[in-house]
Amino acid sequence: MSEVYRILAINPGSTSTKIAIFDNEKPVFEEVLRHSTEEINKYETIFDQYEFRKNVILETLNEKGINIQKLAAVVGRGGLLKPIAGGTYEVDGKMLEDLKKGVLGQHASNLGGVLAYEIASQLNIPPFIVDPVVVDEMNDIARISGMPELERKSIFHALNQKAVARRAAKDQGGSYTEFNFIVAHLGGGVSVGAHEKGKVVDVNNALDGEGPFSPERSGGLPAGDFAKLCFSGKYSHDEIKKKLVGQGGLVAYLGTNDGREVVKMIEAGDEKAEIIYRGMAYQVAKEIGAAAAVLKGKVDAIILTGGIAYDKMFTGWIQEKVSFISEVLVYPGEDEMIALTEGALRVLRKEEEAQRYQ
Ligand SMILES: Nc1ncnc2c1ncn2[C@@H]1O[C@H](COP(=O)(O)OP(=O)(O)OP(=O)(O)O)[C@@H](O)[C@H]1O
Ligand SMILES: CCCC(=O)O
Known part of the structure; x- marks a missing residue:
């Protein structure tokens, strides 16, 4: 044995x-x-x-x-x-x-x-x-930010994105390296990766003000206004970092990092909660569209995963916007x-x- x-x-x-x-x-x-x-x-x-x-x-x-x-x-x-x-x-x-x-x-x-x-x-x-x-498998072209001193970095939910992509590939009867997937991990942070034949060739840095906002992160911001805020004298460097990661996103708008609480607020008729939560889905959908361009439209499936993927209302809003690209598979939670x-x-x-x- x-x-x-x-x-x-x-x-x-x-x-x-x-x-x-x-x-x-x-x-x-x-x-x-x-x-x-x-x-x-x-x-x-x-x-x-x-x-x-x-x-x-x-x-x-x-x-x-x-x-x-x-x-x-x-x-x-x-x-x-x-x-x-x-x-x-x-x-x-x-x-x-x-x-x-x-x-x-x-x-x-x-x-x-x-x-x-x-x-x-x-x-x-x-x-x-x-x-x-x-884990860094990014194409060199994806590292260019537009400001030479600031190179884009690959920091994302590599473990879950890859585990779920392998599972989806198996469910489709093949192996991970045979498919092009877009994987959106919807957790406390959100990352959207373009997986080209088993490599994550581009992904938003989910930890550094890139991509969609998330339960507790700001995501990408209007850069000029953000620079003004940084130099306004109102915040220390640490406070600014917390506004980006930890106290941004749903926490900043609605005072909670818990998607289920937001769903309850919406069910109780809270219009602000609904527009903010819809805004988060909208930004995820836009990032998926960008990843589809990276893969030249050759997308075998879009995969939604992470804790918020348990919420059918949220995944439904994303599906409405991106299902023209490819089939959308939902693998809630994490592997x-x-x-x-x-x-x-x-x-x-x-x-x-x-x-x-x-
Ligand atoms: N049924 C649900 N409906 C809405 N949101 C949900 C549901 N279940 C879990 N969530 C939300 O998912 C988020 C947590 O997801 P997850 O557990 O994947 O994140 P994490 O591990 O804490 O952080 P990260 O994934 O960024 O490392 C929380 O906002 C949680 O409230
Ligand atoms: C960016 C990697 C994981 C996370 O904190 O959300």
Whole structure:
């Protein structure tokens, strides 16, 4: 009989920490630990949230009677490292240092590698990350911003976009590298990627004021007015950064980062909530149109995924605008937990060697 590896997968998002235990590919336990804006805003930096999230994870596993001594590995969603190729990486001192100091910036997934490392080293088992948000397969032409000092960067929901695209390809009876897809990840942040035969050749930097606004991010802004706001003297650099990521989008307009709350507001007749939520769908549809141009109109399917894709009203508004491009497939939620686990299993089974972060 083949060996059973028990894996703990940890996925810190901007509004939640998802945890799961798998015995090989079989899910044994899964939970979404939600964190309110108030809870998250107590901490100045992402790294400051580490102890809080670690305690919530360990308490939850303990309450559920899960013995962590039986784990074979811990795998976390990887963060804002320097741009790297896709795949599974073992968390080492160099990576840990870059994740802790936020070498490319602060992001919830920086905690994935740190939490994996802290829990795994206590148990003397390996810590991994898989397909971090900095996976970079962009065409060079897509890096041009219009201002030479500012190069566009590939920072997006690589793990889920790729996992869902692979699943869609399988459902269509082929493999990921045979199709052109546009994948829109609709989570706390929103990214829309043009996947050309298995490579994400262009994508909005979901963390840096590009693309559609999202539950807690501003997305692309009128640049001149934004520059004036930055120099108005009203805000510090940190406050401006929070207006872009954390306190932008739905939070800024409606005071919540929770799409379900917005749906309730709309159902209760709140017209402002409806126009803002429709505005978010409108911007996602426009970004999908742009990705269709990148793929020269050769689009096998548009895929909507992430938490907000559970909302049929929202996906319906997008579908109305983009279904002229291609079929629209909806894969609500995320495939990230199994994608993380599979990445760890490939290494434990020696099908793949863990890559080293340089
Ligand atoms: N049924 C639903 N209707 C509307 N919104 C929903 C529904 N279910 C989840 N959401 C919303 O989806 C968003 C969270 O999505 P998701 O869990 O994919 O994001 P995250 O992991 O916190 O962040 P990110 O995906 O950016 O890393 C929240 O705004 C949540 O309220
Ligand atoms: C940009 C990568 C993931 C996210 O925070 O939304």
